Amino acid sequence: MTPRPASAIRACSAEALLDTIDRQIIVATQAGLPRVARPYHAIAAQLGVAAEEVMRRLRRMLETGVIRRIGAVPNHYVLGYQANGMSVWDVPDERVRELGEKIGALDSVSHCYHRPRHLPAWPYNLFAMVHGRDRDEVEAKVLTIADLLGTADRGHTVLYSTRILKKTGLRLGG
């Protein structure tokens, strides 16, 4: 059998690889990891499976990308990053991947996505979230992106968040 590229395997099999125990682990940890000396043992005890089994499955979900990472998510407002600009760019579709990879690699960009335009109201197809301590800092970072894009920047704007209306994170039903 010819081996398939890893990306193809990942794309088509990650979901199929999740069984009931994986889903129980996800439900048990989506609100967070317990602050006890042996957190994975605590989850295992709660689910009635072996701790080694929980750790093995978590490692596999990290490898397949079902878990992006295990760690802390800071509230960037509290950290002093008060200005959060969603910069949006109209770039040629045939170059969006090349340019998206360049912009995503910048230190100042936390998320970078290709998204569909909604003409005529919304001509932008590349989104890059830029964080700064104030709007001047965000604007300076946006200028860096504009320089990087050069003539591929056919128009851009920055949308600032003025209020968090809701923030609950993802929830999977048990």
Place this chain on the structure above:
Amino acid sequence: METADGPSLARGPRTRVPDVPPITSPIGDALDRAIINNLQGGFPVCEEPYREVAVQLGTTADELMRRLDALLASGTLSRFGPMYHAERLGGGLTLAAMQIPPDDFERVAAIVNAFPEVAHNYAREHALNMWFVLATETPERIGQVIAAIERDTGYMVHNMPKREEFFVGLRFEV
């Protein structure tokens, strides 16, 4: 102002200039900052992960867990645990935007936020002034929720699912 004698801080009453721009809300002490910086990068899957991280940070597992509890309670950290990749769980995920007249904004925000599928919702400065993330158990459900939001609010929803995600490495250093 730079002079031949060096920066102007050497002269006059201003004898001290901070090394870094002032952060609006200073975060704890050196250990809190080390915890925030370190744990954004990942958390081990092993029998006693807090002890492993505590050793790197020069503290104890008990102190690390106590600090994490406090950082979560104060909202400095919004989450601590595994970050799941919604699409790879088999669910649906999208970003959507609406244009809401200011005098109807609160009513619509309440309706939109009441949908459990709305994970985040932000007010932004733009004609499209409400931006939210929808996370659903199945990809098909996205369209149903969008239709329900349009029906319940009376406003059009612009669906902007990501077509491609570009790698990003940002961490908030404190």
